[in-house]
Amino acid sequence: MENVNDILSLDSKAGTKQVKKGEILQKEGELSTSAFYVKKGLLRSYALDHKGKEHIFMFGSEGWIVADNVAPGEKGDLFIDALEDSIVIQISKNPTAPSDMLKILKRIGVLQKRIIMLMSAPAIDRYNHFLETYPDIIQRVPQKMIASYLGITPQALSTLRGEINKKK
């Protein structure tokens, strides 16, 4: 249970909002500009995989803050909706926060992405994301470590690379 005042300042832009069960507060792909402090009720955030299956990222009941942890103004990866009739305080993300704070938020965003991908992305997408994140690592570590990072067996990684090479 966190005290909202310590994390995001409740300035004049913060507004109390009543939301009905089932109401969607944020959709994947929309610019993420707000976080939601739950005064009463229950929110959740979730990602949809390419088959349309839901993967729940987090729940947030009284006292929690639910947010898509992307940088202010970036497109969100998550849906946020209400599982019960709720009262939330909508807080604007601050795009002019100090640079060290924004970098830490960026790190949170990277971890969020990793969780979503571990839960919902096929191994090939995780592999491609690995190559984007660590373009210089692939030549420097044994394959079994890359497999360990991806959460797959070295055999599965070898099959995956074979398939990628065939497509080239």
Next chain:
Amino acid sequence: MENVNDILSLDSKAGTKQVKKGEILQKEGELSTSAFYVKKGLLRSYALDHKGKEHIFMFGSEGWIVADNVAPGEKGDLFIDALEDSIVIQISKNPTAPSDMLKILKRIGVLQKRIIMLMSAPAIDRYNHFLETYPDIIQRVPQKMIASYLGITPQALSTLRGEINKKK
């Protein structure tokens, strides 16, 4: 690639350190007091599961910061070692950082734990950790959502709960 100065201030406590390939900078269970900025070389962080299998949490080459994302002074969940001969700047975590910064670090710690558990913990441990994190949620959401959060099928969750009840 992040600029270390923006995230952790390089005060008099920061020291340059040469580490040999294979050298361990931090062990699981030790108090986590430092982060490591990689000037040259390659570090990694990883968790061991109960079978002794390694699960790589992250790599860190030149320009990256590798740290166990637990609060300053807490016991770490990760091992950090060098995959190549490296030069790192060891930076002390600041236990007197502002309260909002410490709370955000705590949030990063929660995400790190979730990633480690998704990669390496049996479903029953993930379920118990869910109950600790969200003691009030279990009565308020359908089972299939809890299964979705855990990354298992509703059938697997039902089996799990049956086994737990049998043990009681």
